[in-house]
Amino acid sequence: MMTRQRIPLRVELPLLIWLVLVWGALWQDFSLGNLVFGAIIAFTVANLLYLPPVELSGRFNVFYAVGFAGRFLYQLVLASAQVFWLALTRGPKLENAVVGVRLRSPSDLLVTATGHILSLIPGSLVVEVDRSTSTLYLHCLNVSTSDDAEKVRQNALRTEEWLIRVMGNREDLARLHPDAPHHSDGRKHP
Amino acid sequence: MMDAALDVLTMVLLLGGALMSLAAAVGLLRFPDLLSRMHAATKPQVLGLLLFLMAIAVEQRSWAIVPVLIICWIFQLLTAPVSAHMVGRAGYRTKHLRKDLLSMDDLDDVVQHAATRRREAGDRASSD
Amino acid sequence: MTVVLGIIAVILGISALCAVYRVARGPSILDRVLAVDVLLAIVGGALAADMVFNGHTNNLVILVATSIVGFIASVTVARFVTEKK
Numbered sequence: 001m002m003t004r005q006r007i008p009l010r011v012e013l014p015l016l017i018w019l020v021l022v023w024g025a026l027w028q029d030f031s032l033g034n035l036v037f038g039a040i041i042a043f044t045v046a047n048l049l050y051l052p053p054v055e056l057s058g059r060f061n062v063f064y065a066v067g068f069a070g071r072f073l074y075q076l077v078l079a080s081a082q083v084f085w086l087a088l089t090r091g092p093k094l095e096n097a098v099v100g101v102r103l104r105s106p107s108d109l110l111v112t113a114t115g116h117i118l119s120l121i122p123g124s125l126v127v128e129v130d131r132s133t134s135t136l137y138l139h140c141l142n143v144s145t146s147d148d149a150e151k152v153r154q155n156a157l158r159t160e161e162w163l164i165r166v167m168g169n170r171e172d173l174a175r176l177h178p179d180a181p182h183h184s185d186g187r188k189h190p
Numbered sequence: 191m192m193d194a195a196l197d198v199l200t201m202v203l204l205l206g207g208a209l210m211s212l213a214a215a216v217g218l219l220r221f222p223d224l225l226s227r228m229h230a231a232t233k234p235q236v237l238g239l240l241l242f243l244m245a246i247a248v249e250q251r252s253w254a255i256v257p258v259l260i261i262c263w264i265f266q267l268l269t270a271p272v273s274a275h276m277v278g279r280a281g282y283r284t285k286h287l288r289k290d291l292l293s294m295d296d297l298d299d300v301v302q303h304a305a306t307r308r309r310e311a312g313d314r315a316s317s318d
Numbered sequence: 319m320t321v322v323l324g325i326i327a328v329i330l331g332i333s334a335l336c337a338v339y340r341v342a343r344g345p346s347i348l349d350r351v352l353a354v355d356v357l358l359a360i361v362g363g364a365l366a367a368d369m370v371f372n373g374h375t376n377n378l379v380i381l382v383a384t385s386i387v388g389f390i391a392s393v394t395v396a397r398f399v400t401e402k403k
Contacts, residue, residue: 214356
């Protein structure tokens with residue numbers, strides 16, 4: 001038998017709500033009876049098949065979330081078209097780069113989310129992550145000069161900034177100020 | 191009138207989705223190394239699936255089906271980068287990357303550094 | 319309607335051929351697994367087009383299921399390649 005910590009219901013609640021919504025959507029039936037049954041199953045599954053809880057910050061800004069979704073869709077369409085164009089015109093003559101980006105937040109959730117979003121947008125792909133310094137190594141299509149690489153870095157940092165504004169905690173928000181100190185010193189920016 | 195407009199919209203969405211599949215396939219065919227092929231292969235699919243799902247929603251003309259389509263796309267969003275990252279990492283580590291195509295490589299220094307450190311640790315272990 | 323169906327069929331067919339060529343050609347197992355993933359997405363697209371043209375939602379379950387578990391194959395192969403040395 002595994003020893004496990006009791007997770008307070010408040011921490012578990014977002015997961016349970018998400019599971020109930022998935023249940024309702026899969027059955028295409030949002031009637032009360034079905035949702036209650038889904039809630040029972042969600043509770044059982046969450047307690048029987050134990051996973052370490054994801055630590056959310058407790059903050060969620062809906063306005064920034066909508067803005068972020070819009071920005072994400074815009075970038076998705078633009079970059080998909082770009083990759084198509086590159087495949088047709090450049091093809092084999094392509095110059096890529098692996099660019100290291102040092103993110104501001106030490107939080108696992110934010111680093112994962114940023115890497116995930118950057119991976120979803122065509123043109124950049126996370127090859128390796130250094131958790132101790134929250135550095136993402138991105139493989140980028142069609143980057144040949146250091147100016148292009150700097151653009152990739154700026155874009156990654158802006159993505160992180162949006163995510164922090166959507167769901168970062170107060171320390172992360174404080175880090176967005178330009179004169180705020182970095183979370184761990186002594187290592188140079190890659 | 192409304193119906194005809196929605197039908198046209200459905201067709202446009204379907205064509206868009208099919209073009210995204212074509213983008214993935216052409217990229218797969220023409221890009222020179224594994225990691226650049228990966229950009230073409232995994233990413234346009236995210237938009238492609240979205241367009242296909244939107245086409246289904248418009249064609250069905252019902253809101254009841256929208257949640258399951260959204261769930262489908264969200265799962266795609268959650269899982270696609272996982273496989274892309276794992277394959278990319280494996281490709282980088284097993285040297286399927288063509289270094290001559292890279293204009294810069296920030297990770298290389300780190301990897302070299304780690305490799306020398308590991309070698310030193312190995313030497314020490316074998317001399318004991 | 320029929321014309322669009324034909325165009326979509328041709329586009330998806332060409333894409334599938336490109337993907338199959340990459341599966342046959344390789345050069346590495348990772349390229350192949352990537353191409354198989356693309357092939358799966360193309361089949362998903364064909365299923366979606368079928369649903370639209372015939373006005374049913376029977377294949378939706380397949381789309382949902384593949385979008386949940388479709389990534390496992392490539393992760394497995396990637397892990398296998400990394401561990402093997």
